[in-house]
Amino acid sequence: MVVSDITKVQAIEGFMRLCADGWEQGWHERNGGNLTYRMTKDDVEACRPFFYNPRPWVKMEVKAENLAGEYFITTGSGKYFRNVALHPHHNIGIVEINEEGDSWRIVWGLINGAQPTSEFPTHFMNHSVRKAATDGANRVIYHCHATNIIAMTYVVPLTNKAFTKALWQSATECPVVFPEGVGVVPWMVPGGHDIALATSELMKTFQAAVWAQHGLFVSGPDYDTAFGLAHTIEKSADVYCKVMATGHPVLQTITDDNLKAIAKEFGVTLNQDMFD
Ligand SMILES: [Zn+2]
Numbered sequence: 417m418v419v420s421d422i423t424k425v426q427a428i429e430g431f432m433r434l435c436a437d438g439w440e441q442g443w444h445e446r447n448g449g450n451l452t453y454r455m456t457k458d459d460v461e462a463c464r465p466f467f468y469n470p471r472p473w474v475k476m477e478v479k480a481e482n483l484a485g486e487y488f489i490t491t492g493s494g495k496y497f498r499n500v501a502l503h504p505h506h507n508i509g510i511v512e513i514n515e516e517g518d519s520w521r522i523v524w525g526l527i528n529g530a531q532p533t534s535e536f537p538t539h540f541m542n543h544s545v546r547k548a549a550t551d552g553a554n555r556v557i558y559h560c561h562a563t564n565i566i567a568m569t570y571v572v573p574l575t576n577k578a579f580t581k582a583l584w585q586s587a588t589e590c591p592v593v594f595p596e597g598v599g600v601v602p603w604m605v606p607g608g609h610d611i612a613l614a615t616s617e618l619m620k621t622f623q624a625a626v627w628a629q630h631g632l633f634v635s636g637p638d639y640d641t642a643f644g645l646a647h648t649i650e651k652s653a654d655v656y657c658k659v660m661a662t663g664h665p666v667l668q669t670i671t672d673d674n675l676k677a678i679a680k681e682f683g684v685t686l687n688q689d690m691f692d
Contacts, residue, residue, distance in 0.1 A: 422466040422524065423504055427459040430639040431489050431508065434558065435500035437643060441650070443560035444497035449631070450533035453639070454543055454555045455487040455510070463487075463510060466524055470512065473519040477609055478537045480544030484517035490532040490539070492525075506530065513540075535559060538612035545616045546623075546635045554635050556642035561631040564653035569628040571660065574600050576618075579626055580690045585670045586659070587652035588678065593645060595684040599625040606630060621687075624649060 422428055431453055438444050438451075455463070488511050491500070495507040509525030511532055520532065533539070539557045546554035572578050580597030584590045599618030604611040604627070615633055618625045624634040624645055632649060636642030659666065670678075672691055679686045 419462070422463055425459070425462045427453060427455055427489060428463065428504070428508075432501050432504060434639045434643050435491065435497045435508075438558075438560050438646075439497045439500075441560075441562075441647070443562050443631075443646075443650070445561065447494050447496050448561045449497055449559055450491045450535045450539065451489075451558050452491070452533070452536070452539040452543065452556070453489040454483075454547070455489060456555075460487045463524060467510070468524065471522040473514060473521045475519045476537050476540065478541050478612065479516065479518035480540060481517045482547055483513050483540065483544050484515050486513045487511065487523070488513070488520075488532075488539075488543075490536060492530040493532060493534045493536075495530065495533075511536075534607040537609070538607070538615060541612045541616040542619050542633070542635065545619045549620055550637070553637045556636045556639055557633070558635075558642045558646060559627075559631060559633045560646055562646060562650040562653065564657045565626055565632050565650055566629060567657050568653050569600075569626060569630075574602050574628050576600050576622075577690050580687070582656055583649060583652045584675055584690070586656040587648070588670065589648060590652050591675050591678050591686055592682045592684055593648045594623055595679065595686050596622055597687045597690050598622055598649065601625055601627050601633075603628040603630070 419425055434451060438449060443449060490509060490511060492507050500507045505525050505527050509522050511520040512523050513520055542557050572582050576597055576599050579600050599622040601614050615625050627633055632646055634642050634646045636645055675686060
C-alpha cells in the first residue's frame, strides 16, 4: 500500500502505538525504556519513499553477521516515549545495518542530530540471538521500567528459578505465556557491553529477562506479542507485590502439580529447570 505519510505505514504505526501503550502503563518515566523492530522487506519498501540521504555509518563494538543488511526502527537516545506520537520524526528513526553487520546509519527520522537509543548495541545483540533462536520469527525487542517487576528484584532471590516460580504462581496465564520461564540479570551498568552480553546469553533460552533494580527486557515476533509478554509479566508481578504487601502468610498458591496440569491442558512444555 502506498501512503503519503510514513506514520501510516503499519510497522511505524504499530511502533508508535507500543510507545504510547508503554507510556500509559507508567513504564517510561522521563526518557526511560527503548524499543527496536527488525523490519520485513515489505516494511522497508513501504518506508523507502520517505528515506533521506543516509547519515554516516557508525561502528558498534558488537557485530552480528545474521543482521547484515537489515533495517531497524528504533527509539532515540534520550528521547521520551510520551513524545513519540507527537513528533515521531524527532523521537524515532530507521537505521540500516551494513554488510559486515557491525555498523548502522540513519536513513529516516531522528532529525536534528538525534541518535538511536544508547541500548542499541544491546538490542542488536539480542536481535541476533532471538533471530537465530526463532528461525527468523522474532522481530521486536522492548525494554521498559515495569514498576512491580523492579520491586520484586529487592525481595526475590535473583535466580531464573525463583523469579519464574514467583511469576508462574502469581497468575494462572503465566506458564502458558512464557513456559520457558524468565531469565534474571543481576544489577549491571546499563548501556554497556557487559549487560548486552549477559542478557543475550539468557535470551538464547528465554523470551524475557528481568534486569535487577532496573526493569524488563522482552522479545517477540510482533508488537502485540512482545508488549503482551511484558504486560503479562508485570501484571503477575503486581499480584505478587500486592500479596506480599498484605503481610498475611500465603495460605495457598498454584502448586507444581497445578502448573503441570495447565501445561498439559494448553499443550506447552514447562522448563524443567524451574522445578525441584
Ligand atoms: Zn532502562
